[in-house]
Amino acid sequence: MSKNSTYIMPTYGDRNLEFKEGKGCYLTAVDNNKYLDFGSGIAVNSLGHCHPRLVKALQHQASKLWHISNLYHNSLQEEYAKLLCLNSFAEKVFFTNSGVESIEAGIKVIKSYHHYHNNTDQKNIITFEGAFHGRTFAALSAQQNEKYSKGFEPLLSGFIKIPFNDIDAVKKNVNKNTAAIMIEPIQGEGGIRPANLKFLQDIKKICEKNNLLLFLDEVQSGFGRSGKLFSHEWANIEPDIVATAKGIGSGFPMGACLATNKASIGMTKGVHGSTFAGNPLAMSVGIEVIKLILEQNFLENVIKQSNYLWNGLKNIEAKYEGVTEIRGAGLLLGIQTKMNNAQMSNKLIKNRLLCVPAADNIIRFAPPLIVTKKEIDKALQIIDLTFKENL
Ligand SMILES: *Cc1c(COP(=O)(O)O)cnc(C)c1O
Numbered sequence: 001m002s003k004n005s006t007y008i009m010p011t012y013g014d015r016n017l018e019f020k021e022g023k024g025c026y027l028t029a030v031d032n033n034k035y036l037d038f039g040s041g042i043a044v045n046s047l048g049h050c051h052p053r054l055v056k057a058l059q060h061q062a063s064k065l066w067h068i069s070n071l072y073h074n075s076l077q078e079e080y081a082k083l084l085c086l087n088s089f090a091e092k093v094f095f096t097n098s099g100v101e102s103i104e105a106g107i108k109v110i111k112s113y114h115h116y117h118n119n120t121d122q123k124n125i126i127t128f129e130g131a132f133h134g135r136t137f138a139a140l141s142a143q144q145n146e147k148y149s150k151g152f153e154p155l156l157s158g159f160i161k162i163p164f165n166d167i168d169a170v171k172k173n174v175n176k177n178t179a180a181i182m183i184e185p186i187q188g189e190g191g192i193r194p195a196n197l198k199f200l201q202d203i204k205k206i207c208e209k210n211n212l213l214l215f216l217d218e219v220q221s222g223f224g225r226s227g228k229l230f231s232h233e234w235a236n237i238e239p240d241i242v243a244t245a246k247g248i249g250s251g252f253p254m255g256a257c258l259a260t261n262k263a264s265i266g267m268t269k270g271v272h273g274s275t276f277a278g279n280p281l282a283m284s285v286g287i288e289v290i291k292l293i294l295e296q297n298f299l300e301n302v303i304k305q306s307n308y309l310w311n312g313l314k315n316i317e318a319k320y321e322g323v324t325e326i327r328g329a330g331l332l333l334g335i336q337t338k339m340n341n342a343q344m345s346n347k348l349i350k351n352r353l354l355c356v357p358a359a360d361n362i363i364r365f366a367p368p369l370i371v372t373k374k375e376i377d378k379a380l381q382i383i384d385l386t387f388k389e390n391l
Contacts, residue, residue: 017349022049025368025375027354038367038379039354043188043220043332046247047292048368054250054288061284069275076283083290087229089238090258094267095278098255099219099245100134105257105272106215106241107138110180112266113213122179122211128164130190130359131183133217133243142182165195167202174206180213180240181206185231188220191360192327192334200235213240213263219255223247224293224369226330227303234329247369250289254282293369302369305376306330309365312380319384322391327362331369334362335383339390347390353382 019027019035025048027035040046047054068074081093094109096102107125114122125142132148133139140149141156149155160178162169164187174181181203187193207214216239221231225247232239240263245255254277259267292298310326313335317323325336337344341357348355348363358364367375 024048024051025371033352035349035352035354036375036379036382037354038365038371039356040247040366040368041251042246042356043225043366044246044249045251046223046225046369047250047289048370049251051250051292051370053292054252054285057284057288058252058281061281065280067276067279067281070273070278074278074280074283076280076287077278080283080287080290083287084256084258087290087294088242088258089230089232089260090242091261092259092264092267094257094259094264094272095282096245096255096257096274097253097276097282098134099243100136100139101274101277102219102243102245102255102257103133103139103142103217104136106182106217106243106259107142108272109241109257109259109264109267110213110215112268112271113263114179114266116266119179119211121176124158124160124177125179125215126160126162126170126173126181128183128187129161130164130187130193131161131217132187132189133182133184134219164190164193165199167199170203170206174210174212178210178212180215182215182217184217184219184221185235186221186226186329186332188332188364189358191358191362192332192364193360194327194329197235200232200237204235204237204239207240215239215241215243217243219243219245220247220366221329221332223289224299224302225332225366227299227306229290229293229299231329248289249282249285252282252285254286256286298369302331305371305373306333308373309333309367309371309376309379312376313365313383316380316384316387320387320391322387328364331365331367331371333365334358335365336361337363337387337391344386344390347386348382351382351386353379353386 018030094105127142142159144161222244242258313326322338341361356364
């Protein structure tokens with residue numbers, strides 16, 4: 001039933017499903033079938049679909065003011081930036097429109113920091129195997145992953161890719177030319193691989209000792225997905241820079257690069273900019289999303305539900321020899337089976353459970369953070385049934 005488009009560049013492959021509306025954790029397809037959404041549009045719909053408070057905030061702002069550019073003062077930006085800073089390690093924010101723009105901004109923070117201090121040798125950024133940072137040339141260069149960059153050479157120089165979760169490799173590769181270490185605390189596209197907390201703590205120490213900036217890509221792992229506002233909080237470390245997007249707007253396209261005052265010292269007038277970023281529509285939604293996430297018991301409930309989902313998946317793992325691994329953290333979990341992940345994902349979707357494949361043959365589950373025990377039970381039932389049919 002593949003519908004090839006005449007007018008859209010076919011970069012996304014087959015897209016056979018179409019949805020007409022969504023509410024909470026459910027989507028309704030054009031044929032009126034209901035799907036339980038454990039993909040959240042790739043870990044984006046953090047508060048589910050059409051959360052009434054977000055609809056209200058957006059509608060209210062839509063009738064007042066949409067866009068003004070960054071030529072003018074915008075008190076919604078001030079309000080939102082303050083909320084972000086008071087609830088995280090950050091002291092300064094640069095607003096963006098997407099994940100990869102937050103990555104680009106973070107790389108500029110790194111470069112401008114060392115430029116400001118005349119650290120002329122510190123040019124290289126250490127990155128990790130399995131990383132995914134987005135699709136711009138800087139992100140492609142940071143990843144050095146053929147799957148994404150083939151045909152786009154020459155890439156930018158100055159990125160050193162080393163094995164993930166290997167502190168000896170970090171020690172071996174840090175030298176006078178190192179500017180920063182850039183890492184996803186939980187690799188998303190790379191196969192739902194959490195960094196060891198000790199590894200993150202050791203990296204932080206190495207950064208402090210060598211005047212390197214620690215740049216965390218929390219585009220997928222942030223905004224409550226791990227059960228904390230940012231997943232690095234589990235390691236009790238303070239990064240210098242954090243890239244965010246995906247869940248930040250629960251579906252409104254937006255992002256932010258967060259940093260300390262120290263790290264962002266080079267981000268002065270004219271150094272960076274964006275026409276759309278921080279626009280009133282995005283700000284009105286962002287403010288409401290973070291307020292909801294920070295409400296009492298919200299994150300506690302994410303932890304509770306994630307434990308429940310984890311235990312349910314572990315039971316399924318024990319039941320089927322064809323399940324080879326369960327991994328992840330919070331409500332970002334992956335299952336690996338003996339069947340091809342894309343094929344198995346399609347079987348799950350046929351049974352009305354949406355999920356998203358990731359690398360390393362992983363089927364990714366990233367339900368909205370408002371998911372209930374009842375919805376998790378339903379998902380587990382579909383997974384069990386699908387595995388019974390296919391494994
Ligand atoms: C999705 C993602 C990005 C890129 O975000 P876009 O909004 O698609 O540009 C970057 N880093 C991580 C960890 C991601 O999951």
